[in-house]
Amino acid sequence: xxxxxxxxxxxxxxxxxxxxxxxxxxxxxxxxxxxxxxxxxxxxxxxxxxxxxxxxxxxxxxxxxxxxxxxxxxxxxxxxxxxxxxxxxxxxxxxxxxxxxxxxxxxxxxxxxxxxxxxxxxxxxxxxxxxxxxxxxxxxxxxxxxxxxxxxxxxxxxxxxxxxxxxxxxxxxxxxxxxxxxxxxxxxxxxxxxxxxxxxxxxxxxxxxxxxxxxxxxxxxxxxxxxxx
Numbered sequence: 001x002x003x004x005x006x007x008x009x010x011x012x013x014x015x016x017x018x019x020x021x022x023x024x025x026x027x028x029x030x031x032x033x034x035x036x037x038x039x040x041x042x043x044x045x046x047x048x049x050x051x052x053x054x055x056x057x058x059x060x061x062x063x064x065x066x067x068x069x070x071x072x073x074x075x076x077x078x079x080x081x082x083x084x085x086x087x088x089x090x091x092x093x094x095x096x097x098x099x100x101x102x103x104x105x106x107x108x109x110x111x112x113x114x115x116x117x118x119x120x121x122x123x124x125x126x127x128x129x130x131x132x133x134x135x136x137x138x139x140x141x142x143x144x145x146x147x148x149x150x151x152x153x154x155x156x157x158x159x160x161x162x163x164x165x166x167x168x169x170x171x172x173x174x175x176x177x178x179x180x181x182x183x184x185x186x187x188x189x190x191x192x193x194x195x196x197x198x199x200x201x202x203x204x205x206x207x208x209x210x211x212x213x214x215x216x217x218x219x220x221x222x223x224x225x226x227x228x229x
Contacts (some may be wrong), residue, residue, distance in 0.1 A: 048103050050096070050215075051123055054206040062178050077140050085136070089129050091212030091220055096121035115222040125208065128170055131163030176200065182225040 046052075070119065072084040095118035102108060112120040137144045138160060178198025185193055 056204040091216035092126040094215035
């Protein structure tokens with residue numbers, strides 16, 4: 001009788017252990033399924049883009065706190081640096097079909113039509129790089145714009161204000177969550193400076209650039225002006 005009770009108690013313990021394990025597994029499966037559904041939903045809400053299926057991704061360590069940047073693109077301007085920036089944004093424009101613009105959800109009224117056919121188009125990252133380049137040019141305006149008039153200065157400020165807002169929106173949209181720490185560069189430093197060993201999933205830039213060069217048109221393309229009534 002005693003052995004029977006012990007066996008029954010052991011069976012009940014094993015039973016409840018198995019039930020708890022199954023419940024935990026079920027909860028984990030539901031959570032993973034929910035995350036997958038949310039990921040798919042977020043992806044489906046993104047506007048279609050002709051480049052998207054060509055984009056590759058990679059994990060990169062944060063490099064934006066290095067005191068020295070990419071020598072090709074950062075630092076005081078040089079002729080080599082100017083060429084590197086020109087090459088970086090050269091594929092800014094491409095010829096899009098009406099079907100592509102419609103699929104991307106663009107408004108089809110008053111589109112800028114190219115004289116060679118198709119419609120003048122770009123993708124967001126090239127607009128943002130253009131804005132970054134304009135800020136750089138203005139930072140070194142003694143080299144690039146040495147004799148700006150007052151009107152040109154005002155026009156430039158208006159353009160740069162637009163650029164700052166565009167970059168702010170993109171930065172906040174992508175929301176880099178990599179953790180930062182702060183350290184003393186030397187015992188005599190006036191204040192600590194930030195650093196990060198954080199890793200982020202980034203677009204592999206050459207996958208975008210390859211697509212850009214495959215579809216690019218002239219930097220100053222010929223387009224049709226709307227007919228005036």
